[in-house]
Amino acid sequence: MCQLFIHADPTLWQSSTRSLRIDGVVTSIRLESYFWQILDEIALRDGMNVTQLITKLYLESLDADHDISNFTSFLRVCCARFLSLLADGHLQREPLQALEEVDAKQLMHSEAQDMQRRALWQLPSKPEQH
Template sequence: MCQLFVGADHHLWESHTKSLRIDGVVTSMRLEAFFWETLEEIAFRDEMTVTQLITKLYFESMDADHDIGNFTSFLRVCCSRYLSLAADGKLSRSEITAIADVDANKLLRQEAIDRKARNSRFSPAGNKGFSQH
C-alpha cells in the first residue's frame, strides 16, 4: 500500500515559498509543490493567475466570516476538496469548465449526503474501526 505514496515523485512534497500581494499587502506563502500545481489547475479553469485565485479565496472567506487564521491550511483543504470532488466524479479535470460556473449549492448538498453515507460505512457500528471525532 505505502509504495503508492512513498514511490511518488519527491518533487510533489517539496515546499516552495511564493510572495504575493493581497489587498496591497505583500505576504508570502509556503506550500508543497503538489498544492501549488493544484492551485494552478484551479486558477486556469477560471482564467486567473494563482495570485488572483488566492486573493479571491481570501476575500470570499472573509466575506463568509470564516476564521482563516491558518490560510495555507485553508488552501490545502481547497485543493484536497477539488481533487476529492474530481475523484468522486462531481467535477471533471479533463474538461475546462470554470469553477465559478459550477452549481455550488447543489454540489455541497450532494457532498454532505455522500459524506454521511461514507461515515456510516466506516463507523464503529459498521465494524470498520473508523470513527469521526
C-alpha cells in the same frame, strides 16, 4: 499500499514559498509543490493565475467571516476538496466548466451525501447472531 506514497515523486512534497500581494499587502505563502500544482489547475479553470485565485479566496473568506488565521491550511483543504470532488465525479478533470459557473449549493449537497455514505462505511459492523 504504502508503495503508492513512498515511491511518489519526492518533489511533490518539497515546499516552496511564493510572495504575492493580497489587497495591497505583500505576503508570502509556503506550500508543498503538489498543492501549488493543484492551485494552478483550479485557477486555470476560471481563467486566473494562482495569485488571483488566492486573492479571491482570501477576500471571499473575509466576506464570509471565516477565521483565516491559518490560511495555508485553508488552501490545502481547498486543494483536497477539489480532488475529492473530481474523484467522486462531481467535477470533470478537463476545465470544461469554470468553477465560478458550478451550482455550488447543489454540488455541496451531493458532496455531503457522499460524506454520509463514507461515514457509514466506518461504522462497526454488528456481531453476527447465532
